[in-house]
Amino acid sequence: MSNPLSRRAVLGTAAAISALGSAHAANTIRVYESGDSGGGTVTLRMVKRPAPVAGPGQVVMKVHATGLNARDRSLLRGVRIYGGAGKDLARIPFDDNAGVVLSVGAGVTRVKPGDHVICTHFPLWTDGAWDDATMSKIDFGVNVDGFCAEQAVVPADGLVKIPDSLSFEQASTLPNAGLTAWNAVVVEAQPRPGETVLTLGTGGVSVFCMQWAKMLGARVGITSSSDNKLARMKQLGADFTINYRTTPNWNEAALAQTGGKGLDVVFNTVGIGEMERAIKASASNGRIMLIGANSVTLSGDNAQPVGLKDFPRNMIMRRLRVQGVLVGSRKMLEDAVAAIAEKNIKPIIDKTYSFDQVIDALNYMEIGGKVGKIVIKVA
Ligand SMILES: NC(=O)c1ccc[n+]([C@@H]2O[C@H](COP(=O)([O-])OP(=O)(O)OC[C@H]3O[C@@H](n4cnc5c(N)ncnc54)[C@H](OP(=O)(O)O)[C@@H]3O)[C@@H](O)[C@H]2O)c1
Structure with a gap:
C-alpha cells in the first residue's frame, strides 16, 4: 500500500x-x-x-x-x-x-x-x-x-x-479484461496448437489470456506470486506454472519449460518492468504482447530498472515482435461474446x-x- x-x-x-x-x-x-x-x-x-x-x-x-x-x-x-x-x-x-x-x-x-x-x-x-x-x-x-x-x-x-x-x-x-485479452491472443498473437505461451500474473486480463489461448489449442503457462493461485490455475487448465516470487528470473524457468527453445508468445500484463525478462524468455520469431500500463504491484510501483541493453540484438537476431495492445473494437467484443457462447467459456x-x-x-x-x-x- x-x-x-x-x-x-x-x-x-x-x-x-x-x-x-x-x-x-x-x-x-x-x-x-x-x-x-x-x-x-x-x-x-x-x-x-x-x-x-x-x-x-x-x-x-x-x-x-x-x-x-x-x-x-x-x-x-x-x-x-x-x-x-x-x-x-x-x-x-x-x-x-x-x-x-x-x-x-x-x-x-x-x-x-x-x-x-x-x-x-x-x-x-x-x-x-x-x-x-x-x-x-x-x-x-x-x-x-x-x-x-x-x-x-x-x-x-x-x-x-x-x-x-x-x-x-x-x-x-468482458468490455475491459476479456476484450483486451481477446485482442492480444486471438487478433494479434494468434498462438497455434503446439506453440507455448506464457501469461503474467493471475489478474483479470491474464486469466482471460490463458482461457483464450487454451481455446486456440496452445500450451499455456501462467505466473503468480502465490502457489495457491497457481494450483487454481492448473485446475482451470494451465499446462505449467511459475511462481515469480520464488523464481524472480522466471524467464529461465520458461526456457526450461520449452527445452531451451523459448516462448512463442509472452502476454506481458505487467509492463515495462518485465520487458527484459520477456525478451530473454522468447523463442526466435516470438511475439510479446505489451498490455500492462497501470501499476499492478502491491507497492504501487511498476517500473523496475529496465536494462534492455541487448535490446536491438535480441529483437533483431531473434526476429521478435513487440505489439502494444489496446483493449479492442466492438467487432472484437462481438467475436469474443460469440466464442464465449459457442465454447461455453466462463x-x-x-x-x-x-x-x-x-x-x-x-x-x-x-x-x-x-x-x-x-x-x-x-x-
Ligand atoms: N493495454 C490495455 O488496453 C489494457 C487493458 C486492460 C488492462 N491493462 C493493463 O493490464 C494490467 C493488468 O490489468 P488487470 O486489470 O488484469 O490487473 P489485476 O486484475 O489487478 O491483476 C494484477 C495482477 O498482476 C499480477 N502481478 C503483479 N506484479 C506482477 C509481476 N511482477 N509479475 C507477474 N504478475 C504480477 C498479480 O498476480 P498474482 O496475484 O497472481 O501475483 C495481480 O493479481 C494493468 O497494467 C492494466 O493497466 C491494459
Missing part, C-alpha cells in the same frame, strides 16, 4: 454511503463519484443524481453489474485518472458493465428497450484500425462518466448484445460485492488476494 492516507480517505466515506441508504426518488439514481483528487487524498462517495436521458444516438442502460480493473486502484492511490486534469470533477468510475437497455434516443435502431447488453470500453472504436485522435474521446470513467451507477448513458454504437448463457456479472468482465470471478460494498471491493483488490475478476452487482 503506497499511500495509506488515500486509503483512509476512501474508507472514511463509508459512513456517508450507509447514511444515504438505498431509498431514492424514482427520477434520481444512486451513483458513486470521485471527489477531490488533489493534495494526496481521494474520495469516493455515493450521491444521488437525476436519472440520465438518452440523447440522439444514445441509450440509457440500467446497470446490473460493474467491476474493477487495475486502473481503478488509482482511486485508492490518489492518481488522477478519475476526473482528468481538474480538481473535484465528480467523475463516476469504472468501465466494466452489463445491463438492460431502458430507453433509446433518436435514431437508435441497433438495440431496443429490454435488450441485455454490454458496452465496449472505447465505444467510438466499432471496427477496423484504431485512431487515437478520434476514438479515445470516450473513455468511460476517465473523460466521461462510467458505470458505478444504477443507470448510465452510452452511445448505442458501443453496445453488444449478450447471450442468455452469461449472467450480468459474467458479462461485465469468466473467472473471484468475488462479487453489492452496490453498497464498492469500497470493500476496492480494498479487497488492494490486498492482492484475488484471482481473475472482482465484480459489483448493482441490481
Whole structure:
C-alpha cells in the first residue's frame, strides 16, 4: 500500500454511503463519484443524481453489474485518472458493465428497450484500425462518466448484445479484461496448437489470456506470486506454472519449460518492468504482447530498472515482435461474446460485492488476494 492516507480517505466515506441508504426518488439514481483528487487524498462517495436521458444516438442502460480493473486502484492511490486534469470533477468510475437497455434516443435502431447488453470500453472504436485522435474521446470513467451507477448513458454504437448463457456479472468482465485479452491472443498473437505461451500474473486480463489461448489449442503457462493461485490455475487448465516470487528470473524457468527453445508468445500484463525478462524468455520469431500500463504491484510501483541493453540484438537476431495492445473494437467484443457462447467459456470471478460494498471491493483488490475478476452487482 503506497499511500495509506488515500486509503483512509476512501474508507472514511463509508459512513456517508450507509447514511444515504438505498431509498431514492424514482427520477434520481444512486451513483458513486470521485471527489477531490488533489493534495494526496481521494474520495469516493455515493450521491444521488437525476436519472440520465438518452440523447440522439444514445441509450440509457440500467446497470446490473460493474467491476474493477487495475486502473481503478488509482482511486485508492490518489492518481488522477478519475476526473482528468481538474480538481473535484465528480467523475463516476469504472468501465466494466452489463445491463438492460431502458430507453433509446433518436435514431437508435441497433438495440431496443429490454435488450441485455454490454458496452465496449472505447465505444467510438466499432471496427477496423484504431485512431487515437478520434476514438479515445470516450473513455468511460476517465473523460466521461462510467458505470458505478444504477443507470448510465452510452452511445448505442458501443453496445453488444449478450447471450442468455452469461449472467450480468459474467458479462461485465468482458468490455475491459476479456476484450483486451481477446485482442492480444486471438487478433494479434494468434498462438497455434503446439506453440507455448506464457501469461503474467493471475489478474483479470491474464486469466482471460490463458482461457483464450487454451481455446486456440496452445500450451499455456501462467505466473503468480502465490502457489495457491497457481494450483487454481492448473485446475482451470494451465499446462505449467511459475511462481515469480520464488523464481524472480522466471524467464529461465520458461526456457526450461520449452527445452531451451523459448516462448512463442509472452502476454506481458505487467509492463515495462518485465520487458527484459520477456525478451530473454522468447523463442526466435516470438511475439510479446505489451498490455500492462497501470501499476499492478502491491507497492504501487511498476517500473523496475529496465536494462534492455541487448535490446536491438535480441529483437533483431531473434526476429521478435513487440505489439502494444489496446483493449479492442466492438467487432472484437462481438467475436469474443460469440466464442464465449459457442465454447461455453466462463469468466473467472473471484468475488462479487453489492452496490453498497464498492469500497470493500476496492480494498479487497488492494490486498492482492484475488484471482481473475472482482465484480459489483448493482441490481
Ligand atoms: N493495454 C490495455 O488496453 C489494457 C487493458 C486492460 C488492462 N491493462 C493493463 O493490464 C494490467 C493488468 O490489468 P488487470 O486489470 O488484469 O490487473 P489485476 O486484475 O489487478 O491483476 C494484477 C495482477 O498482476 C499480477 N502481478 C503483479 N506484479 C506482477 C509481476 N511482477 N509479475 C507477474 N504478475 C504480477 C498479480 O498476480 P498474482 O496475484 O497472481 O501475483 C495481480 O493479481 C494493468 O497494467 C492494466 O493497466 C491494459
